[in-house]
Amino acid sequence: MPEPERDLNAAVQPLLDVRDLSTSFFTSAGEARAVDGVSFTLRHGEVLGVVGESGSGKTLTALSVMRLIDPPGRITGGSVRFNGEDLLQKSERYMRSVRGRTIGMIWQDPMASLNPVKRIGDQVAEALRLHGEAIEGGGNRRRTMSRDQLNARVVSLLRTVNVPDPERRTREYPHQLSGGLQQRVMIAMALACEPSLLIADEPTTALDVTIQSQILELLKHIQRERNMSVMLITHDLGVVAETCHRVHVMYAGQIIESADVVELFDDPKHPYTVSLLRSVPRHDTRRGDLVAIEGKVPELTALPSGCSFHPRCAHATETCRAQEPGDFDLPAGHTVKCHLYA
Amino acid sequence: MRAVDGIDFRVNSGETLGIVGESGCGKSTTGLAVLQLIQPSAGEVKFDGRSIVGLPQGENRRLRQHMQMILQNPYSSLNPRMRVSDIVAEPLRNFGVSNRGERFDQVQQLLERVGLSADHMKRFPHEFSGGQRQRIGIARALALRPKFIVADEPVSALDVSVQAQILNLLLELKEGFNLTYLFISHDLSVVRYISDRIAVMYLGEIVEIGAADAIYAAPLHPYTQALMSANPDPDPHQRRKRIVLQGGVPSPIDPPSGCRFHPRCPLAEARCRQDKPEFRDLGGGRSVACHLVD
Ligand SMILES: Nc1ncnc2c1ncn2[C@@H]1O[C@H](COP(=O)(O)OP(=O)(O)OP(=O)(O)O)[C@@H](O)[C@H]1O
Ligand SMILES: Nc1ncnc2c1ncn2[C@@H]1O[C@H](COP(=O)(O)OP(=O)(O)OP(=O)(O)O)[C@@H](O)[C@H]1O
Ligand code: SF4
Ligand SMILES: [Mg+2]
Ligand SMILES: [Mg+2]
Numbered sequence: 001m002p003e004p005e006r007d008l009n010a011a012v013q014p015l016l017d018v019r020d021l022s023t024s025f026f027t028s029a030g031e032a033r034a035v036d037g038v039s040f041t042l043r044h045g046e047v048l049g050v051v052g053e054s055g056s057g058k059t060l061t062a063l064s065v066m067r068l069i070d071p072p073g074r075i076t077g078g079s080v081r082f083n084g085e086d087l088l089q090k091s092e093r094y095m096r097s098v099r100g101r102t103i104g105m106i107w108q109d110p111m112a113s114l115n116p117v118k119r120i121g122d123q124v125a126e127a128l129r130l131h132g133e134a135i136e137g138g139g140n141r142r143r144t145m146s147r148d149q150l151n152a153r154v155v156s157l158l159r160t161v162n163v164p165d166p167e168r169r170t171r172e173y174p175h176q177l178s179g180g181l182q183q184r185v186m187i188a189m190a191l192a193c194e195p196s197l198l199i200a201d202e203p204t205t206a207l208d209v210t211i212q213s214q215i216l217e218l219l220k221h222i223q224r225e226r227n228m229s230v231m232l233i234t235h236d237l238g239v240v241a242e243t244c245h246r247v248h249v250m251y252a253g254q255i256i257e258s259a260d261v262v263e264l265f266d267d268p269k270h271p272y273t274v275s276l277l278r279s280v281p282r283h284d285t286r287r288g289d290l291v292a293i294e295g296k297v298p299e300l301t302a303l304p305s306g307c308s309f310h311p312r313c314a315h316a317t318e319t320c321r322a323q324e325p326g327d328f329d330l331p332a333g334h335t336v337k338c339h340l341y342a
Numbered sequence: 343m344r345a346v347d348g349i350d351f352r353v354n355s356g357e358t359l360g361i362v363g364e365s366g367c368g369k370s371t372t373g374l375a376v377l378q379l380i381q382p383s384a385g386e387v388k389f390d391g392r393s394i395v396g397l398p399q400g401e402n403r404r405l406r407q408h409m410q411m412i413l414q415n416p417y418s419s420l421n422p423r424m425r426v427s428d429i430v431a432e433p434l435r436n437f438g439v440s441n442r443g444e445r446f447d448q449v450q451q452l453l454e455r456v457g458l459s460a461d462h463m464k465r466f467p468h469e470f471s472g473g474q475r476q477r478i479g480i481a482r483a484l485a486l487r488p489k490f491i492v493a494d495e496p497v498s499a500l501d502v503s504v505q506a507q508i509l510n511l512l513l514e515l516k517e518g519f520n521l522t523y524l525f526i527s528h529d530l531s532v533v534r535y536i537s538d539r540i541a542v543m544y545l546g547e548i549v550e551i552g553a554a555d556a557i558y559a560a561p562l563h564p565y566t567q568a569l570m571s572a573n574p575d576p577d578p579h580q581r582r583k584r585i586v587l588q589g590g591v592p593s594p595i596d597p598p599s600g601c602r603f604h605p606r607c608p609l610a611e612a613r614c615r616q617d618k619p620e621f622r623d624l625g626g627g628r629s630v631a632c633h634l635v636d
Contacts, residue, residue, distance in 0.1 A: 280506070
């Protein structure tokens with residue numbers, strides 16, 4: 001994928017600028033800081049990968065950006081500037097005009113997001129109607145579409161996401177579609193409003209590898225064509241390597257390393273990232289070469305002192321056990337949260 | 343419906359044969375049929391040179407000692423109300439190790455062997471992480487000192503850092519216990535890492551089999567080629583042109599005529615629609631079912 005355009009305007013103001021975002025769950029076991037001071041920016045036309053093992057806070061970071069955290073969870077601090085406006089300061093009504101409109105979303109399980117008793121065509125049409133309202137709300141007096149116009153738009157949208165025989169599919173129900181087709185419908189709905197940012201949370205995890213590759217190619221194609229920004233959440237380092245421009249690695253609710261994709265894979269700095277990359281087989285891994293990370297991901301309600309990774313880290317020192325490391329900037333926009341780079 | 347259809351392969355003593363393929367292609371069914379946990383409607387399974395289809399119950403039971411299974415889901419395959427020591431001891435009890443003290447010693451050794459400690463013996467499955475539960479399942483499978491283990495997606499439910507722990511454990515135990523594995527997975531990278539030979543399945547059939555290195559270096563069947571090219575590799579320098587297959591896997595209830603892969607095959611010709619390609623031995627341990635490969 002070509003690098004995103006670095007036009008001057010985009011350099012001045014990123015599309016998304018998240019600072020110190022924190023989200024906690026308040027449970028009987030105590031406070032679980034599921035998102036713990038996360039900061040990052042996403043430029044126009046950039047594909048950002050967020051990787052990390054189960055429970056590292058990837059989904060909750062995305063949900064926090066969209067302000068979709070329900071009790072006992074709560075966003076406890078930070079800012080989420082989208083086009084310069086802090087979403088955390090906005091009304092719920094304003095957020096409804098953002099979700100699924102200027103920011104599109106796709107989740108891992110399409111069946112959980114599609115309405116099982118409603119025809120595909122009607123669901124896509126509804127997503128399009130939302131867009132119509134959004135335009136009217138924006139002061140642009142476009143007339144609401146006629147039924148035929150709407151149907152034609154639905155079919156053309158399904159065609160954009162390569163749903164075969166789209167006219168027939170509009171009359172079907174979600175369960176009549178394969179997982180791959182359901183995910184295409186979800187993408188069509190997310191694209192209906194021509195979002196400038198698409199958040200995709202494990203969009204291909206439930207799919208077979210040949211279907212995954214169809215969906216990833218489709219997302220790349222649409223991303224390029226529309227110069228859309230994408231936040232792609234996945235636990236699959238292979239998917240990241242093949243799709244993203246930039247990567248954030250999460251561990252225990254924090255971004256512990258962030259770099260351009262080639263740099264991250266060629267020259268990982270954080271001991272966790274280094275170990276993570278050694279623990280997944282690639283085309284040139286010889287038998288016996290996989291190095292496991294001993295121990296396990298810590299409980300959020302009982303985080304280790306200092307650096308959360310220190311109990312599993314081969315380089316840990318007294319400082320690591322006592323003090324939480326800050327973010328250290330390395331050349332080429334590479335940042336790492338580790339005392340080794342102080 | 344034929345979940346697997348006329349497949350033919352052998353697993354050599356001491357090797358790991360990997361079975362790869364997409365969901366529903368019949369990997370698990372093959373594993374279960376090999377272990378005689380389901381009865382194939384036709385065909386033969388030989389173990390140590392002897393046919394094991396339709397054995398009388400007593401013999402079947404004896405055979406069970408030599409053949410064990412490790413399952414994907416360490417959460418559902420362990421009885422939540424049993425203590426770890428009882429879970430691992432169960433096969434020993436069933437197969438005549440009646441002395442409690444002896445069972446206890448063996449369980450303790452087994453748990454240590456899979457990287458758990460004696461402290462864990464009195465605990466229940468819910469008190470363990472996914473990787474630890476998979477270790478418990480492995481300890482139980484090893485209890486009767488089997489020669490042959492079918493591992494059905496043993497690491498698919500685990501986080502990558504834990505996956506590597508279990509893969510390395512399986513490799514180490516293979517040496518230590520002289521095991522032969524049938525290793526089933528949809529993850530091509532994992533199968534490549536662990537297998538000596540690989541069988542690629544599509545819609546209930548094996549379309550290609552051969553040495554793992556040879557298949558990954560030069561896949562011959564168009565489906566194997568597409569599968570390999572679709573497999574995302576964690577190396578951004580490997581970004582390459584993918585072979586993107588059209589559509590999804592057809593229903594096994596009414597499989598396509600001729601070559602079952604023909605509706606999705608980028609190279610299909612007229613004969614592919616009519617004639618079923620023979621599963622041909624190309625020498626060097628490689629067999630392929632495709633009209634275009636000679
Ligand atoms: N309702 C909740 N109550 C308490 N803790 C929660 C709740 N929802 C999530 N968490 C915790 O927040 C942490 C982060 O969860 P999150 O879903 O963001 O992880 P993730 O990185 O997306 O993992 P996965 O790869 O499994 O999807 C987890 O440790 C989880 O247990
Ligand atoms: N008990 C059953 N009754 C009817 N059909 C079944 C049964 N079990 C499996 N099948 C069918 O047999 C075919 C092969 O299934 P199998 O479970 O062997 O596939 P698999 O390759 O292991 O898939 P996965 O990767 O999803 O585990 C599938 O089409 C499946 O729907
Ligand atoms: S801060 Fe210390 S413990 Fe944490 S990763 Fe770096 S070296 Fe390891
Ligand atoms: Mg998640
Ligand atoms: Mg299976």
